[in-house]
Amino acid sequence: METLIILIKIVCTLTWFLLLTLYLTWAERKESAVVQDRIGANRASILGLRIIGLFQPFADAIKMVFKEDFTPPFSKKFLHNLAPFVSFFFVAITIAAVPFGDVLRIGGREIKLQIMDVNVGLLYILAMLSLGIYGIIISGWSSGSRYTLIGSLRGAAQLISYEVALGLSLIGVIMVFPSLRLSEIVNFQGQLLFGFLPKWGIFLQPFTFIIFLFAALAETKRVPFDLPEGESEIIGFFAEYSGLKWGLFMMTDFMEIIIVSCLLTTLFFGGWQVPWMAADGFHFPWGGEWLLPHGIVVFFQVLAFNLKVIFFCWLQILIRWTYPRFRYDQLMDMGWKLLIPLSLVNIVGTGIIMSI
Amino acid sequence: MLKALEYFFELIRGIVITSRHFFVNMFFHILKLVGIKTKRKGAITTQYPEERKEIASRHRSLHRLTKREDGKPRCVACMLCMTVCPSECIYIEAAEDADPEIQKYPSTFVIDIARCCFCGFCVEACPEDAIRMDTAELEFGSRYREELVYDLDRLLR
Numbered sequence: 001m002e003t004l005i006i007l008i009k010i011v012c013t014l015t016w017f018l019l020l021t022l023y024l025t026w027a028e029r030k031e032s033a034v035v036q037d038r039i040g041a042n043r044a045s046i047l048g049l050r051i052i053g054l055f056q057p058f059a060d061a062i063k064m065v066f067k068e069d070f071t072p073p074f075s076k077k078f079l080h081n082l083a084p085f086v087s088f089f090f091v092a093i094t095i096a097a098v099p100f101g102d103v104l105r106i107g108g109r110e111i112k113l114q115i116m117d118v119n120v121g122l123l124y125i126l127a128m129l130s131l132g133i134y135g136i137i138i139s140g141w142s143s144g145s146r147y148t149l150i151g152s153l154r155g156a157a158q159l160i161s162y163e164v165a166l167g168l169s170l171i172g173v174i175m176v177f178p179s180l181r182l183s184e185i186v187n188f189q190g191q192l193l194f195g196f197l198p199k200w201g202i203f204l205q206p207f208t209f210i211i212f213l214f215a216a217l218a219e220t221k222r223v224p225f226d227l228p229e230g231e232s233e234i235i236g237f238f239a240e241y242s243g244l245k246w247g248l249f250m251m252t253d254f255m256e257i258i259i260v261s262c263l264l265t266t267l268f269f270g271g272w273q274v275p276w277m278a279a280d281g282f283h284f285p286w287g288g289e290w291l292l293p294h295g296i297v298v299f300f301q302v303l304a305f306n307l308k309v310i311f312f313c314w315l316q317i318l319i320r321w322t323y324p325r326f327r328y329d330q331l332m333d334m335g336w337k338l339l340i341p342l343s344l345v346n347i348v349g350t351g352i353i354m355s356i
Numbered sequence: 357m358l359k360a361l362e363y364f365f366e367l368i369r370g371i372v373i374t375s376r377h378f379f380v381n382m383f384f385h386i387l388k389l390v391g392i393k394t395k396r397k398g399a400i401t402t403q404y405p406e407e408r409k410e411i412a413s414r415h416r417s418l419h420r421l422t423k424r425e426d427g428k429p430r431c432v433a434c435m436l437c438m439t440v441c442p443s444e445c446i447y448i449e450a451a452e453d454a455d456p457e458i459q460k461y462p463s464t465f466v467i468d469i470a471r472c473c474f475c476g477f478c479v480e481a482c483p484e485d486a487i488r489m490d491t492a493e494l495e496f497g498s499r500y501r502e503e504l505v506y507d508l509d510r511l512l513r
Contacts, residue, residue, distance in 0.1 A: 034381045035374045039401040322374040323367070338360060 022057040024254045069243040079142035084248035087135025091255045094128045097121040101301040121182035143240035152237040155228025162218035165339035169211040186271030196285040201268035216260040224323040261312035272301040418493040421511045431486035433460040437478035445471035470504040
């Protein structure tokens with residue numbers, strides 16, 4: 001029975017993850033269109049039914065599946081085929097540690113809405129995100145082209161430098177929160193600050209939030225930081241890929257957006273916490289109460305988590321369509337000379353405030 | 357450090373501009389979805405095959421040869437259009453007409469649309485107002501080059 005529950009959880013979570021990824025590609029096209037006063041992809045139709053282009057991701061997927069899967073003759077075949085799967089796998093399993101909601105009670109059984117409640121959940125996600133670098137390095141090197149090699153070296157350098165800022169900025173959060181277990185972090189954020197403000201990470205560590213946002217944006221390798229891909233000068237680590245293998249890299253990109261959104265939500269915006277909602281309903285700080293049955297409370301929690309994640313996906317797409325790309329030296333300067341010192345200052349400041 | 361702070365505020369200004377575009381456009385999109393008619397649209401896009409912009413009266417579209425009252429081509433095969441054509445896409449063979457007023461008429465008049473650059477010189481050169489570019493037809497693309505060679509039958513209307 002336990003195994004069955006875990007299997008169901010895995011299937012549901014992966015379905016959620018992949019569907020959100022698919023529709024993020026659609027959302028990216030639509031949102032960029034709305035920002036630029038256009039309409040965006042709206043032609044994909046089934047039997048003349050368009051629904052503002054909601055079938056577009058499936059049309060894209062079908063196109064990608066039927067494209068020629070070309071392996072360049074000068075590439076290292078095995079590694080060339082392996083690289084997209086490495087990239088995809090390490091991002092796809094990070095979702096296992098993300099809490100979608102509190103416990104769900106059905107028939108006397110308590111089900112945690114989280115696949116794997118490990119006590120190092122935060123470190124697990126960071127570690128798996130870092131392992132994604134291997135996909136980049138392998139793909140760039142095994143393609144046997146010097147342009148992909150340049151792309152992968154840029155990517156590795158960028159990810160490693162921003163990994164430091166990412167980790168250091170999270171130390172401030174870890175100091176404030178009682179545990180590395182993500183479910184405990186979220187539970188902790190259910191308390192109230194000064195009696196009315198939810199004790200979310202953003203109110204406890206606003207400075208960390210900004211540093212983490214920048215570092216996480218660099219981790220996703222999208223436009224302000226898209227030097228590894230370099231779409232305009234075609235020095236991308238996946239320049240030699242085509243068809244579904246290229247599609248896997250593309251999906252990895254979008255999955256990283258979702259994972260970063262999940263992390264931002266979980267660490268800084270209270271995960272599945274709805275403001276002033278406890279396990280039995282709302283308790284407003286001005287004295288009102290609105291009690292709700294258990295099922296509806298869990299539904300509200302999952303809904304709140306989803307809305308927060310979607311908001312951050314929206315924000316990241318907006319950032320991607322707003323800013324031009326950094327020059328390479330500016331990128332390195334920002335990582336090593338701005339974000340890392342700031343996060344160190346943040347750690348010291350947090351320590352001082354906590355000891356007072 | 358101060359410079360970095362300045363850049364940070366500029367970053368925020370940039371994202372305020374794009375998000376303003378997003379929300380204003382979304383507002384008008386939603387109004388349209390609900391069914392409220394507004395003067396302003398959410399996007400400046402013209403949905404081409406369904407919506408078409410009005411073609412200006414001087415727009416140069418597909419050529420046509422004008423007719424006389426009895427249905428014969430107004431063209432007198434003076435070869436002016438053939439001479440002036442910069443892409444040399446017009447080919448005319450003249451023949452003698454029974455009417456002494458007209459004297460010549462084109463037995464073949466071929467325009468290779470694939471070569472035509474739509475400069476409109478032929479229309480300006482024509483002394484008889486026999487060739488015009490006012491059909492307002494813009495979609496005559498084809499998969500085969502032979503289909504793009506328009507002869508007298510297809511031009512005369």
